[in-house]
Amino acid sequence: MKKDLKVSLGQVGDYEIRLLKVFEAVVESGGFSAAESELSIGRSTISTHIAKLEDRLNLRLCRRGRGGFSLTEEGIEVYELMKGLFSAMESFRSGVNALHVRLTGELRIIASDAIYMDPQSKLPEAIARFSEAAPDVNVLLDVKALSDIERMVLNDEADIGLIPFHRELTGLEYTQLYADHFHLYCSRAHPLYDTLPEELSLEAVLASKVVHAGIHTSPEVGAQLADMNKAAISYFYEARLAMILSGAYIGFMPDTYVEPYVAAGELRALAPEIKQYSLGVAAITRTHGRTNRARELFLSILNESDSSAPI
Known part of the structure; x- marks a missing residue:
């Protein structure tokens, strides 16, 4: 009867991952000797690592001797489970790295009326560039009264507000546009x-x-x-x-x-x-709050506009 890996193993950490990497090299190289060049360590060290892994798993993974190297039934199953584990880890790594490149989520922009279509704002062009750079971000555009825009940005109900510059409120940052x-x-x-x-x-x-x-x-x-x-x-x-x-x-x-x-x-x-x-017309954002890369990207696009003028 097969042993219950979940009960025997417990938590998998860096130590187990290192031993599994050695096991992977041995299996895919076809034996201890063949894995020496792959791992750049000696056969006796490889044997010690496999023995430690077997002790940690409380399972016999391979047969070694005059008959050559071969996996036990448990070794075959552990190898398949290990490949699934490494695949999941790689997917996690790739996904985290992709977060630094691909933007997702929602960007909420609220503006005072007339600003959207003001030629000086160049908002249609900015939206086009943002959509090309961050196609997975859902953009919400709406029009509100000035006081509502300030309140919504302060309460994190909107990411960016576009308003006539008329005062500076504590808790808001102002980016001059035109x-x-x-x-x-x-x-x-x-x-x-x-x-x-x-x-x-x-x-x-x-x-x-x-x-x-x-x-x-x-x-x-x-x-x-x-x-x-x-x-x-x-x-x-x-x-x-x-x-x-x-x-x-x-x-x-x-x-x-x-x-x-x-x-x-x-x-x-x-x-x-x-x-x-x-x-003047300004973009307003919260002074303090969670990092929002979509917001920062859109603001950088607005700031690159040649239409800005002193407020």
Whole structure:
């Protein structure tokens, strides 16, 4: 009756692995003498190692003598089990090494609206490069309000946030990306649209109802809005643009966002020399947290962009 290897052997450690490696060389070389050159040790040392392995396993593995070298039934079975063990170890080693090359998991990117399609952000190009470099990573893209993005990154609900740079919160790191330029716009339907620039008074601009984001994004933005008729709030650019196009309101918008409407004659800038400001865009990540190689790769791709500008 075969002995129960699990009961006899117990835990397998480095010592047993070394003895099994000797056993493997002996079996595959066809005997002790033939294994000497393979192992670079003498026959007596090989014999001692095999004897120690047999004692450790409490099994006789091979026959040696005048009849030559041969495996016992237990030796054949141990050899097959050993090959399975070595194969599993190699798979484990290869898998761990692959983790240093292949990225898996999920990358969660949350952005303020308009940033995704801002030509300056070059996000489509960055996403394409990331997908090529890390094809096994599932990418989640979403749009949220500024305060929600900060909260989600701080709470590890998002890996990267893309926001207008307006303040620095403890617990967040900020990576400068580029700067958006804003002007004050009105639509063709607004009474001021057809006023010639030389006839347009600042008083008329300040008296017009303005739609704004409703949050404090920077001192410069606050100064621009301080003397204006703040009559409506709309955080997201898409909704704000709709209110401006209605002709009932004027409002500040990123130049790149409304460029097609300006080109089509649907919008015009009011007092462009006075009513303008720049607002930086930054990527935010948690200051402390688990290592995330997918996040670091995506940030490095963003940082390689030539579109960055001082915030």
